[in-house]
Amino acid sequence: MPDRFWEQPIESGPQPTSGSRFDIIVVGGGPGGSAAASYAALAGHRVLLLDRAVWPRDKTCGDAVGGKSLSHVEELGVRERLEASPHFSITGVLFSSPRGDEIQVLRPDGMLSGYVLPRLQFDHIMFQRACELVLEVGGAVMQGFSVREVLFDNSANGPDPGPGVGDLRRVTGVAGDTGNRTKPLVFSAPLIIGAGGVRCPVATAIVQETYDGRMVDRGKLHYSAAFRQYWRNVRGATADSGPIEFHYIDGVLPGYFWIFPVGGGVCNVGFGIALRDLELHNRKLRGLQEFIINEVPRFRDRFAQAELVEGSSRGWQLPLGSPRPGEQFQPRRAFASGAMLVGDAASLVDPFTGEGIGNALLSAKLAVAHFDREVHVRGFPPEAGAEYQQALWDKLGYELRNSYKIQRLTRRRWLLNWFIGKARRKAELRRVLTESLMSREAQAQLTSPFFLLRQLLF
Numbered sequence: 292m293p294d295r296f297w298e299q300p301i302e303s304g305p306q307p308t309s310g311s312r313f314d315i316i317v318v319g320g321g322p323g324g325s326a327a328a329s330y331a332a333l334a335g336h337r338v339l340l341l342d343r344a345v346w347p348r349d350k351t352c353g354d355a356v357g358g359k360s361l362s363h364v365e366e367l368g369v370r371e372r373l374e375a376s377p378h379f380s381i382t383g384v385l386f387s388s389p390r391g392d393e394i395q396v397l398r399p400d401g402m403l404s405g406y407v408l409p410r411l412q413f414d415h416i417m418f419q420r421a422c423e424l425v426l427e428v429g430g431a432v433m434q435g436f437s438v439r440e441v442l443f444d445n446s447a448n449g450p451d452p453g454p455g456v457g458d459l460r461r462v463t464g465v466a467g468d469t470g471n472r473t474k475p476l477v478f479s480a481p482l483i484i485g486a487g488g489v490r491c492p493v494a495t496a497i498v499q500e501t502y503d504g505r506m507v508d509r510g511k512l513h514y515s516a517a518f519r520q521y522w523r524n525v526r527g528a529t530a531d532s533g534p535i536e537f538h539y540i541d542g543v544l545p546g547y548f549w550i551f552p553v554g555g556g557v558c559n560v561g562f563g564i565a566l567r568d569l570e571l572h573n574r575k576l577r578g579l580q581e582f583i584i585n586e587v588p589r590f591r592d593r594f595a596q597a598e599l600v601e602g603s604s605r606g607w608q609l610p611l612g613s614p615r616p617g618e619q620f621q622p623r624r625a626f627a628s629g630a631m632l633v634g635d636a637a638s639l640v641d642p643f644t645g646e647g648i649g650n651a652l653l654s655a656k657l658a659v660a661h662f663d664r665e666v667h668v669r670g671f672p673p674e675a676g677a678e679y680q681q682a683l684w685d686k687l688g689y690e691l692r693n694s695y696k697i698q699r700l701t702r703r704r705w706l707l708n709w710f711i712g713k714a715r716r717k718a719e720l721r722r723v724l725t726e727s728l729m730s731r732e733a734q735a736q737l738t739s740p741f742f743l744l745r746q747l748l749f
């Protein structure tokens with residue numbers, strides 16, 4: 292690998308002609324799309340991977356590639372590349388309360404909890420690997436290709452297995468172009484995987500067909516907004532391994548401030564808050580972050596000698612995986628006849644931690660596992676899509692529900708102060724917190740009123 296390989300272009304091979312047909316078209320080459328294309332190619336499918344960006348490209352993020360991603364990083368054969376590039380090794384998490392109490396939660400087995408590395412690097416590694424695997428089995432990759440339209444076949448739905456499953460039109464392909472004045476190109480496949488992130492055109496088409504615009508009103512409840520910057524020389528955060536930091540701070544609650552070192556003395560520093568809570572503040576995200584860094588004494592001191600990396604200030608949205616009451620498919624419908632959604636396109640970001648990469652990788656693997664090239668040659672059926680979504684919620688529903696509960700608990704300042712203060716002194720609470728990094732049962736305990744009451748009283 293050349294030095295600073297993430298600044299180099301990625302060779303994506305010969306370009307397909309308009310009208311070409313593939314086994315699977317993947318729209319979007321972020322972690323979700325690159326993983327979907329890679330898993331599909333590893334299973335021998337002919338894939339077309341499309342992204343409107345041209346690598347090298349950045350993505351606004353906190354850059355933490357958490358524990359859930361590790362098995363996928365291994366399976367997709369990118370662990371060595373990742374570890375050979377500059378990164379920070381996560382060994383635990385540090386939380387601080389509005390009162391300023393701090394606790395550190397470390398994995399009890401001392402194992403690595405994940406990496407932090409700029410998305411400029413991580414996405415380069417993932418997309419390059421996807422290109423290699425896709426081209427090896429006769430597929431194609433297009434960079435700089437924007438999908439503008441999702442194509443439907445109104446007549447080919449087949450027998451309707453019941454309301455809510457086979458009721459959407461069949462997706463048959465996509466149309467798009469490589470620039471404003473270029474001719475539109477059309478591609479088709481029995482399965483289209485929507486991995487285009489928060490504004491994925493495939494997700495927009497499915498959401499519009501399913502919810503008929505209703506999602507717009509309810510959107511704020513299930514979205515967060517976040518802002519990130521890179522800083523050099525933040526005091527106490529210049530090592531290449533250690534805990535990542537989450538801070539709850541008076542004046543910006545119930546949002547949280549993070550400091551995630553990326554290695555080499557640089558930190559990803561950001562602020563995230565649910566969209567409905569942002570409305571309670573009369574400042575924008577950048578203003579809230581400036582307030583923390585310039586005016587809150589414990590951070591003002593840590594940033595006194597630090598330098599902002601020019602041009603690194605950016606904000607973006609996070610579509611949360613919080614459960615939607617009354618929905619048949621949780622967190623919201625992520626399939627149609629001929630299509631499945633993965634990652635942010637399927638709204639899978641953890642409502643408490645803001646992590647979305649792990650769930651993007653996991654959903655990509657699951658989606659591909661539900662496709663059978665021989666059986667689905669004439670079109671991916673909605674029943675298989677419903678099974679994918681059920682399997683996804685079986686895997687993620689429990690933790691996403693708990694994370695949503697924890698997110699709501701953090702809206703109470705007294706509870707944050709009490710909880711973090713108590714955890715500093717109480718071994719039992721520290722143990723549950725530590726185990727919650729690995730165990731779903733421990734996460735559930737954290738949201739149990741009985742457990743919290745017992746901790747409060749005794």
Ligand SMILES: Cc1cc2nc3c(=O)[nH]c(=O)nc-3n(C[C@H](O)[C@H](O)[C@H](O)COP(=O)(O)OP(=O)(O)OC[C@H]3O[C@@H](n4cnc5c(N)ncnc54)[C@H](O)[C@@H]3O)c2cc1C
Nearest residue numbers: 319321322323343352353355438487488517634635647648
């Ligand atoms: C400020 C911030 C901090 C975050 N911090 C973390 C963190 O620390 N850890 C974590 O795990 N998660 C974090 N997240 C969430 C994480 O960034 C996402 O969950 C993750 O990027 C989802 O991956 P994805 O592949 O689904 O989508 P994306 O990474 O958004 O990739 C989508 C891709 O689709 C392409 N695309 C979009 N539209 C089209 C189109 N019309 N045609 C062709 N291509 C298209 C885009 O160019 C892009 O490459 C954070 C998010 C934000 C905003």
